Amino acid sequence: xxRLDKILANTGRWSRKEAADLIRAGRVTVDGVPAVRxxxxxxxxxxFQVDGTDISxxxxxxxxxxxxxxxxxxxxxxxxxxxxxxxxxxxxxxxLFPAGRLDKDTVGLLLLTNDGxxxxxxxxxxxxVDKTYLVRVDGVLDEGDEAAFRAGMVLKSGLRCLPAGLERxxxxxxxxxxxxxxxxxxxxxxxxxxxxxxxxxxxxxGPLVLDEELERGDWRPLTEKEISAIQSAGTGPQE
Numbered sequence: 001x002x003r004l005d006k007i008l009a010n011t012g013r014w015s016r017k018e019a020a021d022l023i024r025a026g027r028v029t030v031d032g033v034p035a036v037r038x039x040x041x042x043x044x045x046x047x048f049q050v051d052g053t054d055i056s057x058x059x060x061x062x063x064x065x066x067x068x069x070x071x072x073x074x075x076x077x078x079x080x081x082x083x084x085x086x087x088x089x090x091x092x093x094x095x096l097f098p099a100g101r102l103d104k105d106t107v108g109l110l111l112l113t114n115d116g117x118x119x120x121x122x123x124x125x126x127x128x129v130d131k132t133y134l135v136r137v138d139g140v141l142d143e144g145d146e147a148a149f150r151a152g153m154v155l156k157s158g159l160r161c162l163p164a165g166l167e168r169x170x171x172x173x174x175x176x177x178x179x180x181x182x183x184x185x186x187x188x189x190x191x192x193x194x195x196x197x198x199x200x201x202x203x204x205x206g207p208l209v210l211d212e213e214l215e216r217g218d219w220r221p222l223t224e225k226e227i228s229a230i231q232s233a234g235t236g237p238q239e
Contacts, residue, residue, distance in 0.1 A: 108202035139195035
């Protein structure tokens with residue numbers, strides 16, 4: 001038996017507060033009877049509906065997190081705090097994990113989900129789902145950097161990087177677009193150009209755009225439109 005607002009929040013579609021607002025507005029029914037109180041407890045076998053739409057059995061959760069620096073993009077780490085430490089207890093039990101990784105000192109958009117098939121499809125190297133980053137470097141960016149990214153780079157380690165985008169926004173600031181996500185890739189590419197990265201923030205992941213209203217460390221459920229968009233991105237043509 002669980003509280004009704006928690007059952008609704010566990011679907012990943014609403015926060016606990018939003019669930020309470022739905023209940024208060026009379027938009028939630030349980031086994032055909034309008035729900036009255038958010039704290040009432042029900043078995044998961046009950047039939048839950050919101051605005052007449054059945055949500056019973058929904059288990060997939062998709063969250064947008066504005067990742068702060070200092071946290072590891074992992075579900076568990078014995079030595080360092082992870083991004084899951086930012087979530088409330090009821091979501092920590094939902095089996096969430098980061099879809100892809102951001103370095104410990106990298107901030108910005110991180111997708112958390114418990115849908116392994118969705119995450120795999122978005123991260124497949126054959127689909128090349130674009131990601132964009134705001135980058136600041138120690139040095140002055142120039143046309144040679146743009147050309148090097150556009151052509152694709154082979155680093156001293158032998159790592160081959162696909163062609164990428166680098167759009168200069170200022171002397172030391174740019175938007176970088178990647179079609180892949182190799183280990184420390186942007187940092188390694190710019191270090192090879194003699195311009196080490198001093199700040200890195202992910203702004204987009206496929207069709208997802210970092211919500212400007214999310215403070216660093218905050219999260220929210222994806223909207224239905226966003227979920228539909230990432231599903232389409234994960235099932236698009238492979239290369």
